Amino acid sequence: MLAYGGKILRINLSKGKITTENLSEDLIKNYVGGRGFAARLLYDELKPGVDPLSPDNKLLIASGPLSGLFVPGAGKTTFASKSPATGSYGDSNVGGMLAPEIKYAGYDVIILEGKAVQPSYIYIENDKVEIRDAKKYWGRGAITTEKMLKEDLGEQFQIATIGPAGEKLVKFACISHDFGRQAGRTGVGTVMGSKNIKAIAIRGTRSLKMKDPKLLKKLSSDIIAIGQKHPNTKLFIEQGTASVTNWSNEQGAFPTRNFQSGYFEDHKKISGDVMIKETIVTNKACFGCPMACGKYAKTRKNNRDYYVEGPEYETAAMIGGDCAIGNIHDLTYANWLCDELGVDTISGGSVIAFAMECYEKGIITDKDTGGVKLKFGDIDSFEKILRQIVNREGIGDLLAEGVRVAAAKLGQNSGKFAMEVKGLEISGYESRKAPAMLLSYMTCDIGGHHNRAWAITHDIAVGRDKIEGKAPKVIELQHQRPIFDMLGCCRLQWVELETPLDYYSQVLTAATGIKFTLDDLIKASERVWNLTRLFLIRESKDFSRKVDYPPARFYEEKVQTGPTKDSMATKEQVNQLLDEYYEFRGWDKDGRPKAEKLKELGL
Amino acid sequence: MKIKLGGYGVLKNYVGPAENGREIDIAESKPIKDIIKEMNIPDGMVMLISVNDEQKNFDYLPQEGDDIKLIPPISGG
Numbered sequence: 001m002l003a004y005g006g007k008i009l010r011i012n013l014s015k016g017k018i019t020t021e022n023l024s025e026d027l028i029k030n031y032v033g034g035r036g037f038a039a040r041l042l043y044d045e046l047k048p049g050v051d052p053l054s055p056d057n058k059l060l061i062a063s064g065p066l067s068g069l070f071v072p073g074a075g076k077t078t079f080a081s082k083s084p085a086t087g088s089y090g091d092s093n094v095g096g097m098l099a100p101e102i103k104y105a106g107y108d109v110i111i112l113e114g115k116a117v118q119p120s121y122i123y124i125e126n127d128k129v130e131i132r133d134a135k136k137y138w139g140r141g142a143i144t145t146e147k148m149l150k151e152d153l154g155e156q157f158q159i160a161t162i163g164p165a166g167e168k169l170v171k172f173a174c175i176s177h178d179f180g181r182q183a184g185r186t187g188v189g190t191v192m193g194s195k196n197i198k199a200i201a202i203r204g205t206r207s208l209k210m211k212d213p214k215l216l217k218k219l220s221s222d223i224i225a226i227g228q229k230h231p232n233t234k235l236f237i238e239q240g241t242a243s244v245t246n247w248s249n250e251q252g253a254f255p256t257r258n259f260q261s262g263y264f265e266d267h268k269k270i271s272g273d274v275m276i277k278e279t280i281v282t283n284k285a286c287f288g289c290p291m292a293c294g295k296y297a298k299t300r301k302n303n304r305d306y307y308v309e310g311p312e313y314e315t316a317a318m319i320g321g322d323c324a325i326g327n328i329h330d331l332t333y334a335n336w337l338c339d340e341l342g343v344d345t346i347s348g349g350s351v352i353a354f355a356m357e358c359y360e361k362g363i364i365t366d367k368d369t370g371g372v373k374l375k376f377g378d379i380d381s382f383e384k385i386l387r388q389i390v391n392r393e394g395i396g397d398l399l400a401e402g403v404r405v406a407a408a409k410l411g412q413n414s415g416k417f418a419m420e421v422k423g424l425e426i427s428g429y430e431s432r433k434a435p436a437m438l439l440s441y442m443t444c445d446i447g448g449h450h451n452r453a454w455a456i457t458h459d460i461a462v463g464r465d466k467i468e469g470k471a472p473k474v475i476e477l478q479h480q481r482p483i484f485d486m487l488g489c490c491r492l493q494w495v496e497l498e499t500p501l502d503y504y505s506q507v508l509t510a511a512t513g514i515k516f517t518l519d520d521l522i523k524a525s526e527r528v529w530n531l532t533r534l535f536l537i538r539e540s541k542d543f544s545r546k547v548d549y550p551p552a553r554f555y556e557e558k559v560q561t562g563p564t565k566d567s568m569a570t571k572e573q574v575n576q577l578l579d580e581y582y583e584f585r586g587w588d589k590d591g592r593p594k595a596e597k598l599k600e601l602g603l
Numbered sequence: 604m605k606i607k608l609g610g611y612g613v614l615k616n617y618v619g620p621a622e623n624g625r626e627i628d629i630a631e632s633k634p635i636k637d638i639i640k641e642m643n644i645p646d647g648m649v650m651l652i653s654v655n656d657e658q659k660n661f662d663y664l665p666q667e668g669d670d671i672k673l674i675p676p677i678s679g680g
Binding site: 229247 | 611612645646648650651653672676677
């Protein structure tokens with residue numbers, strides 16, 4: 001089994017039982033790795049209806065076949081579980097160095113099942129696997145814990161850890177790695193906390209065999225050469241993803257004040273070029289990356305220096321614009337707070353923006369906040385409410401459940417501006433004048449997330465008011481982009497630097513010796529997309545197309561300011577988008593895959 | 604006045620590839636934003652403009668022999 005680790009490591013935390021299983025050829029051929037393995041294994045192994053925070057749920061940590069090889073950006077790891085945010089399949093991806101280390105230890109997937117009897121961490125050094133006591137680390141911040149574990153075990157260990165938010169089962173807790181990278185979405189950190197697992201420390205010293213290392217090296221060298229000629233390499237090295245902040249505002253696509261607007265008047269104070277002048281200390285790269293898009297930054301507050309990787313564009317959008325924090329130092333500090341406490345900056349920003357609007361409207365009062373005057377743009381009240389959420393104090397205990405649950409409890413029509421799809425808070429693009437992007441959010445298989453199909457440029461190219469014809473492009477992207485989450489490799493070399501997509505099927509074939517064409521990879525990606533849809537259907541009571549509806553704000557309320565001022569989708573347009581999408585997917589009018597589609601995909 | 608114009612990513616569809624920019628003749632110097640409009644490139648499709656490998660803004664007035672490359676938005680996180 002070339003290029004793969006070859007084994008699944010299963011750790012039953014309740015029984016303290018540790019076993020390994022061989023990977024099956026069927027799993028490889030049909031699901032490739034990473035997200036593909038995770039979706040198939042979770043679908044097969046989880047009983048329908050399990051509580052996401054019960055010992056019956058499982059947390060999978062999956063590498064891909066390219067992870068750890070001489071391939072640019074081959075350091076991506078997928079964390080997956082039944083999501084406490086959506087109640088369906090959830091995954092989140094993190095860069096860094098973790099997946100290569102999993103492979104070098106001899107594994108492709110680590111499965112955590114059951115629940116440890118006390119706070120613990122997982123120690124893996126090749127075949128030596130132990131569930132160790134973590135009392136020393138419990139209660140500590142995620143960045144602090146990673147540093148402590150590196151000091152205790154050695155710099156060579158790669159660490160994934162949760163912060164206090166995961167311990168307190170905040171529904172949008174993330175898993176942190178490499179001092180500032182996060183598997184942020186779908187509450188994977190919450191599931192880890194529910195299992196009493198503070199961290200995973202892993203060290204592998206094996207080598208990986210490949211079918212044709214010379215060809216693989218040539219292909220990878222080509223990918224690097226293509227990227228080095230592209231101007232976006234320089235852009236990413238200078239500013240990282242924050243380089244898109246100004247453009248997003250110019251398009252009226254920057255979520256502002258809980259998506260009331262798509263333009264933040266202070267965006268030029270938090271953009272990538274301001275970071276260069278004010279906060280960036282150095283650049284930071286994931287495994288095998290020639291681009292180093294991570295921006296390691298420093299800010300100072302209350303006579304203390306704070307170091308953090310970021311803010312990335314999404315953090316700038318969801319804390320900067322959506323909470324109206326228009327100062328780069330305040331934003332950098334807010335980023336550090338979320339990272340140390342173990343909170344996803346996307347959902348965390350959205351939840352606090354929602355609370356700020358509720359406070360503005362009198363739905364939340366001083367009595368609920370313990371006297372905190374929760375206002376847009378105020379970093380101090382942002383911090384106080386964030387800490388209430390993480391400590392589950394006062395209104396924070398409700399907000400810790402995410403905007404869907406909080407709105408259901410608070411009532412007063414707050415569900416209209418609870419900005420989520422399927423229970424997952426929407427990430428950083430205002431989409432009322434971008435139907436393809438809106439459809440992307442509506443149909444993303446993990447809930448309101450952008451990265452499966454970043455389609456806003458398609459809207460701009462073919463017409464932002466046009467509805468018809470948007471679905472095929474969204475579907476095409478939903479199949480192409482997740483291929484990288486299956487391969488365990490960063491997509492930026494393709495999507496930003498224009499490496500042809502078929503390079504990756506050639507790389508995979510050279511590595512594994514198994515003939516994969518680009519069509520095979522796209523078909524596998526479509527298979528996974530339909531499988532996660534089946535997961536959602538299995539877990540839904542009264543399943544209907546309503547699961548794909550966006551928040552009512554998008555079709556009942558106009559954008560208030562900026563270039564997209566007065567734009568709004570309509571309910572009819574929402575249904576029109578879904579009708580076309582379901583038809584092109586081979587799904588019925590409620591969004592269920594038809595029998596012939598499942599047969600075609602071998603499901 | 605002759606300039607070279609090309610694009611990256613989706614902008615290739617409008618002005619051809621940046622690595623092999625096509626030569627165009629403009630009667631008089633005018634802001635690059637006007638040339639972009641004349642090429643029927645939708646508003647918002649160009650995020651950055653590179654002229655002779657230096658970043659310029661949309662009001663830049665092209666000079667004889669400039670090698671202009673149009674860069675589409677990145678997908679931000």
